[in-house]
Amino acid sequence: MLVLQNICKTYFVGDEAVHALDHVSVHVRPQEFVAVCGPSGSGKTTLMNVMGCLDLPDSGNYFLDGVDIAACTDRQLSQIRSEKIGFVFQQYNLLDSMSALENVELPLIYQKCPQKERIERAKAALDKVGLYNRMQHRPSQLSGGQQQRVAIARALANDAKVILADEPTGNLDSKSGDEIMHLICGLSEQQHTIVLITHNMEVAKLAQRTVFVRDGRLFKTSEEAGL
């Protein structure tokens, strides 16, 4: 599903080069639930950005569902994000000027989904995360856990095969965090491919497989990573 080979990504902070990803290779199989674990600044968010086609690597190959990302135009990348990838961010990243329902509808608008079908699918997605009765609320009127559930509904609405979750529980209390993780585990059972990025080992344990990142390098076990 996601095949990354020798991916490198270097940032420049002032004159200093930061190797956010240093020859990273990882293979995520369809319907697999993989956790990427590492301390802050280890490069795990950069990894997610590359996986989500938000950022392009400096070198290396990335194939998503058999498509070579490096060869894609900006328009094709938008289409891939629109059709294949659902994002769940730590800060929820909902648009506060819109209701929960409209937020969930948004990816479908960009897919040119007809209005009637769009609203039905968005409602169904909200129902899945248990927020059917709150769909007219603005994000600011919802609790953190509820907002994150709206974000998950948005990721589900366009039938994305791949869900990329970046610290989805990072801003939540443990009870809401457990609910969100429960939802994500449920999605894994429903044949979604999930990449979960976290620094929390407890959370990572819920995944089928965990890889560890440190200083831009990928390790198979926490011992190798020195964590």
Add this chain to the structure above:
Amino acid sequence: MTMFFNSLRLALRSTLANKMRSFLTMLGIIIGVMSVIVLVSIAQSTTSSITSAISSMGSDLITVTVTDEDLSLSADDYLALEDYDSISGVAPYLTVSSTARSGSNYTSVSALGVTEEYMDVAGLTLESGRSIVLSDLEWRTDVAVIGTEIAGELYESYDVIGNTFTMDGHTFTVIGLLSESGSNASGSLDSNILIPLTTAQRVADSTAITTAYVKAASTNDVTLAQALTEYNMLELTRDEDSYEVYNMTELLDTLSDVMSTLSLMLGGIAAISLLVGGIGIMNIMLVSVAERTREIGIRKAIGARRSHIMMQFLIEACVLSILGGLLGLGLSALGLKIFALAADMTISMEWRAVIAALVFCIVIGVVFGSYPAAKASKMTPIDALQRN
């Protein structure tokens, strides 16, 4: 198309969400559109009311004025023109500026000493009474035909036949009242006093006649009649700088030339304020793009293309400018109504100015919206998302 309506809905919503800001942004456009429409409409209405007043005086009328004060032409010198087929009437006249008194009322007047043909040539008609006839000229009677304005000032009534007034030591009897006819380029026709030419010559103590109206037989003969008049005047004076012969159509052409240049200039100046309004829109759109960087990032992450983002901001700029244009249109309709009431004029909205202003608004929305929109669409999703 769905995309377009969604963007439109979004744009309307974000315009309404920031009412104060949107209004202030639109104010530049509102003022611009208002000034274009109001100024051009007023200029055009004024032009058309002046030109219709002039053309009502007859485009077949030729005016002869002697400018050389040493020349002394008699009425017969002008009347010789009547021999030509292309000229149907000649009316030499003499202007006497004086004060007319009746009891305690008085008013300063321009009394025109005229021949019996004058009213016919100048296109004046009587409301009541009779006009000046040949015998008045022969007997140098002290009679007068007066305009409605004079009647109002001297007698405060239109029932004036038989009334008298004094002017320069002569007591005139009113024999006729002119129909109300508005004004022309030389002033209000309703403030005229017509007296027999011979009487006027006595009052003015001068036989020299400096002006005459020449009426062409038809509008097709105007050019020929004018040429003949000019030829005759040259014969009489032997100096082409000592007289002027001009036709109302000529005057009309010059006038409408001047007025259209004027209204173009006014429109141009007003268009500059529209341009300034457009810069205001660009400014606020740039602020809006900067404020909504994160939103742009989110939209891109969930699948928005560059063109989607571009369209969203472009439509928003157009919504601002078009909404401003429509508000400006409404306000200028109101403004014109008020102006028309205050100035007691009929002013019709100039539809060409309306179309031009609204088209200009759309152009402004697109032109000044495209830079901010392009800026928004070119952000990479990762930069946009990480900006706070």
